[in-house]
Amino acid sequence: MDIREVIYKHTLKNALEFGKAKEKAILGKVLAELPEYREKIREIIPIINEVVKEVNSYPRERIEEEIKKYEFIKVERKKEALPELKVKDKVVLRFAPNPSGPLHLGHSRAAILNDEYAKRYKGKLILRLEDTDPSRVYPPAYEMIKEDLEWLEVKIHETHIQSERLEIYYNYAEKLIAKGNAYVCTCPQEEFKKLRDAKKQCKCRGLSIEENLERFEKMFSEYKEGQAVVRIKTDLALPDPSMRDFPIMRICETPHPRVGKKRVYPLYNFAVTIDDYLMKVTHVLRGKDHIANTRKQSIIYDYFSWQKPEFIHYGRLSIGGVTLSTSKIMEGIKSKSYAGWDDIRLGTLRALAKRGIQAKAIRKAMLEVGVKESDIDFSWENLYAYNKDIIEPIANRYFFVWEPKKLVIKNAPSFEAQPLLHPNFPERGRRKIKIEAKEGKAEVFISSTDAESIKEGEFLRLMEAFNIIILKKSNEIFAEYHSQALEEARKRKAKLIHWLSGESLPVKVITQEKIFKGLGEENLKNLKEGDIIQFERFGFVRIDKINKEIVAYFTHK
Template sequence: MPKEQLEKDVKQFEYVEKKEKRIGLPELENPENVVLRFAPNPSGPLHLGHARAAILNDEYAKKYKGKLILRIEDTDPSRVDPEAYKMIEEDLEWLGVVSHEIIIQSERLEIYYEHAEKLIELGYAYVCTCESGAFYKLRIDKEACPCRRNDIPKNLEKYKKMFSDYKEGEAVVRLKTDLEINDPSMRDFPLMRISEHPHPRAAGKRVYPLMNFSVTIDDHFNGLTHVLRGKDHIPNIRKQRFIYDYFGWTPPEYIHYGRLKVEELALSTSATKEGIETGEYTGWDDARLGTLRAIAKRGIQPKAIRRAMMDVGTKRSDINLSWKNLYAYNRELIERDANRYFFVDGPKEISVTGAPGMEFHALLHPDFKDKGNRSLGKIKEKETVKFYLSSSDFENIKKGEFLRLMEAFNVEIVDKKETCAEAKFISRELEEARAKKARLVHWTLGDNNVKIKVVSPEGIINGYGEPDLKNIKVDEIIQFERFGFVRLDEITDDELVFYFSHK
């Protein structure tokens, strides 16, 4: 026996073996020719909750060199937002999720029709024209409705009429399950229904499959090997199982993850939509929302989200995702690329006398000198110079205080009023400020600055920024020193509009 093999065998019996640390996602059960799917319903753009399903599916597809199908589940015409199809694809692209195939259920209605008919022909399904309340009552008592007793030709005839005669709510196709099942919703659950609501992509159609039916048909015909979805779908395994069995198909492996809540955030698409309509939110990308487009606008990197979702994994228990963790991952990604600038929030004037003429410079990034300098402006000798301080710094200063204007000089506060203060020049040396443990504050010049607006989830912050801010480009992420990271979203005629990322 070769030495290598021997070592391997010995290792198997060592208890140390099982303590090897798992990295990344848990292994899949039967990972051969893996086919997965991400199946959102197109009622709006994707949010953080969707990101979990999308990313985890993507990671598994990559891990096993499998295939990921994007399946758009648009079989409830009343909940379809025509814009959503495009938005979902954009959001996935931003996330870096690669789908190898796109399936839109409203384009596959004929397949569902055909299979519903097949189930009727086989005697496994029937068309039920009972009033829904009446059926509900019978079902509670585990009793069959009159339609269940109809023969196959009769059912086929009624099925045809669903496409022409019956109105919405008048007929459904039901699967014959078992009236004795303890969960009433399992008993002869519906497969197809009529909706007269116009479908933006399936004009003229009025018969639609219900979720459990279309999902089963598609999972089967698309060769799904593994299904990763929220635990709210657990009961559906049982329902779908009936369909698999009637057709003689084998169901895929299922993995169900728990509910994901995000601190102080409502992820619900329908509630968001309502908020947009009433004007409470500015749009799908409102900074307060958990949509991916809102998060992107705030300069959060897709990789930060991916890492957070990998962290979270596929556990069954519910979790509460913390923004702090997400921000920490994001900071790690953007820190070294984010150049530094001064921005004063809620500017308050401070006039300084006796300063020498000088030019102010600072590094674009304190850890990378080769990135070069930025110019903070210049002043002339003996001029009374006006500076702005942020309102929080202004509030803290006291008369007689020794203060360091960062990258400039040291001053002493001579007088302080409600909205402005006067100071006199003392010295230029930073060391002196350090020795006196003086406060170091950032500033902008009174006459050479850029108007700035920062949009944050908490509201809008106005102020002034240093002149070199004119050089940055839309989409660039920078750090306003002692304020936080921001992303430039828009340059308007008179101001720069930033979105706040995090501290």
């Protein structure tokens, strides 16, 4: 098979799947099948442009016939397996989000990677809800996170909530003070910072153990928020100023949604170290931005003479195109800029599920990202490709005419089109869409996109129906019936457009950018809420509501 024919077959497939073939998509498919042409891209691009122009002029029926001549070999993406862990005993991992909102796509990386390792080694995965900052706690998130993990098919073996473990942290803080490894500091923050930056100790550091223990007791009753913190003693000559006598306990007078008016809370590095040790965590997976935290936690491990877990730091994953910040989302919900946590413009797992993105597709995408140390940009294209592999076989096809324009056809016969529910699964049956002719004319509706592109005098074929010639374009479009034969359309390389008659249902499709209103075929009333279908020449959608109006959310092309 020569290069032109390889391009031709992939162009046919792309046009069949998306309505119109796209040059960039064809190039990728051709190079995947014939990698030796990577050195000759400039030579093949003109051929691709020529073939795409030719195939895009074909009616759909011709594309369906032509594509039968070819077989398609699925080119498997090279998968990088997750690296092996250093294992001595039973593997214990943890996923530890803050309950400030439901989970988003960024969280899914840590959740899925930990879950994969736990399953690989028949280990245990702990869900630890890190809620020791009362100001950041969103009470419904405790359950929302569990629901999100269940949807993501992440198996949790036990759950802990840090705010229920405060006495444990108090006990270990007191032990550090009693050993002379920590002290209560009442220096104003700016004063302490100047001394720290100068590598000098503050006046509190040299106080006796007894006085520091008394001060620790006062943190629970006398000191106010911001007046005292517990600091761990470190080498004041450390090159990183943030490592010098960093705080491990603080006072917060904001009432906590779960534990009320507790005043003293552990800071992140202290609580995490105590929990990881007591929960026997063997491996910690997290981003490179936690490397400084790992150093701080190592100091605490050393003071207690505890064995450290294996730390695996992966690169930053940048996710563009959606809002992930829970604080920004919360503000948007309060101001009614967002409809809720599942608003499809967001990157929450709930928003992705509402669009029809499958949990298994997210898992595949995150396993492909893996634990690489390099920073990478998240590929929505890859996620959509994985998702399409899952939903394409189950998504039946239907017509949707957006922003409909009336097309009046002279001398048209009454006609019943019977397109397949799915071109690859004829056993699922056919739909029925009728054209009723009265007094020598028929009225159908076409999309505004097609209405704008057609020209007077143009020969067209209505999908699964018959051929027409456009007579006049105004507020309505007037055409004349020409013929029934598909061969006539093929011979003329006629453009193919979809259509609907007056017997249609109102449909609203919500995308991330805009809302499309139009008509859908009557067969849509047989669907159930939650079904994923494909609107031909539009894309995949998830049916959200079926009432007087059908509401769907756009998944992807």
